[in-house]
Amino acid sequence: MLLERFLPVLLLLGSNMFMTFAWYGHLKYKSSPLMLAIVASWGIALFEYALMVPANRMGSAVYSAPQLKGMQEVITLVVFAWFSSWYLEQPLRWNHWAGFALIAVAAWLIFLEPGSGRTA
Known part of the structure; x- marks a missing residue:
């Protein structure tokens, strides 16, 4: 079960x-x-698809499609923050971090179970 959750x-x-x-x-x-x-x-995108398609296929056994998308958005922001600072040498400013944090909160909401207040 742990592998099913983390491999995607x-x-x-x-x-x-x-x-x-x-x-x-x-x-x-x-x-x-x-x-x-x-x-x-x-x-380069060919390699991205070679990983994304299996991630979504395997992940759909554990997560809903909206949960996979929300997770993907947060991962994208984390990777982009690292890439922008390291590779492009364009560090993020407070407003970038604040905007990314709002997106992360939106992704977290996707994982809430309706009516329970708990995450799925």
Whole structure:
């Protein structure tokens, strides 16, 4: 049961690392041709899909689709915060963190069991 709960999370983490590089990695190389950035991003995104699809397929045995999406959004924000600071050298400011925190609260609400006040 523990593996069923955490393997999808690890796969989502890996897929988000690939997708963040696909979406934002080219910003460090703005002088390279746009078409090269597009092709490179598609190549990187293939690995993202190779992890995301199994994460959602396996995760659906334990989590609902909205829960998987909420979890994915929080993971995306954590990966992006690291990527922005480390790779792009653009640290996040207080307002970025505040906005991300509101998104995390929204994701947490998705896990509440209706009427009980407990998380699923």
